[in-house]
Amino acid sequence: MDLQLDGKRALVTGGTRGIGKAIARALAAEGCDVMIAGRDADALAASAAELAAQTGRRVLPVVVDTGDDASVEAMVATCVEQLGGLDILVNNAAKPLGQATPPKLADITTELFWDDVNVKVMGYLRCARAAAPHMIAKGWGRIINISGLGARSTGSAIGSVRNVGVAALTKNLGDELGRQGINVTVVHPGLTRTERTPAVIAARAADAGVDEAEMERRMGAGSALGRIVDSEEVADLVAFLASPRSVAVNGDAIACGGGQLGVIHY
Numbered sequence: 001m002d003l004q005l006d007g008k009r010a011l012v013t014g015g016t017r018g019i020g021k022a023i024a025r026a027l028a029a030e031g032c033d034v035m036i037a038g039r040d041a042d043a044l045a046a047s048a049a050e051l052a053a054q055t056g057r058r059v060l061p062v063v064v065d066t067g068d069d070a071s072v073e074a075m076v077a078t079c080v081e082q083l084g085g086l087d088i089l090v091n092n093a094a095k096p097l098g099q100a101t102p103p104k105l106a107d108i109t110t111e112l113f114w115d116d117v118n119v120k121v122m123g124y125l126r127c128a129r130a131a132a133p134h135m136i137a138k139g140w141g142r143i144i145n146i147s148g149l150g151a152r153s154t155g156s157a158i159g160s161v162r163n164v165g166v167a168a169l170t171k172n173l174g175d176e177l178g179r180q181g182i183n184v185t186v187v188h189p190g191l192t193r194t195e196r197t198p199a200v201i202a203a204r205a206a207d208a209g210v211d212e213a214e215m216e217r218r219m220g221a222g223s224a225l226g227r228i229v230d231s232e233e234v235a236d237l238v239a240f241l242a243s244p245r246s247v248a249v250n251g252d253a254i255a256c257g258g259g260q261l262g263v264i265h266y
Helices: 018-029 041-055 069-083 110-138 157-180 197-208 212-220 231-241
Strands: 009-013 033-038 059-063 088-091 141-146 182-189 253-256
Touching (some): 009 018, 009 069, 009 110, 018 041, 018 088, 018 141, 018 231, 033 041, 033 069, 041 059, 088 110, 110 182, 141 157, 182 231, 197 212, 231 253
Parallel strands (some): 009 088, 033 059, 088 141, 141 182
16 A cells, blocks of 8 residues: 655654654655654764665654743744655654553652653643644644553553543544644554563563563563564554545544453444
């Protein structure tokens, strides 16, 4: 299937590693010119050069703090200037979830809560707010918000709140922008293999007193696939949602965790 992405201009926040980097690679491989955004200038430059060499497309870096209005506005302005426009926004910048024990009620401070929500929920809104006028002017666009299956399960109060918040934001934006040619969707990854996964598996294996192969088996057993989903597999879904082919999907949440066992969503 031709995803009809050749020549589109994409902005991916949190694009230096993990799911964000995989998404940037997938979009560039489909013919997009891509700007990746993050906080670390050196990591951005290295990732942009790597992705450009792999895909043969323009992949440019931009430093941003998505927790700050002015920084987000400057990021979008830089993207439009350097890429010549903006067709696709992938909101992915957030603090990682699931790599450490979530805080319990007594340990959740006001600062901890708002710092996390400011980046993932308000940060996504900031980016959409800055990007949408450029898409509206063209009459076409895609906004994909990367959330997580913490929206559908307990275990982390902050994680659940922020992910549900992203899903609610997505539906509201989809309803508002759909008639202007802009589709907004949210993707809920589950446990996903990234560059950090081997270290997480090793640490958990050591704590449990088992070998790493057994720990990986246990970690993957919670999905219908029986294994950990790879970041490239999440990126494939996002590439489709970023394309004109996804026109019938708007405001919806799509799980991408290998299939949660024992639950029904309808």
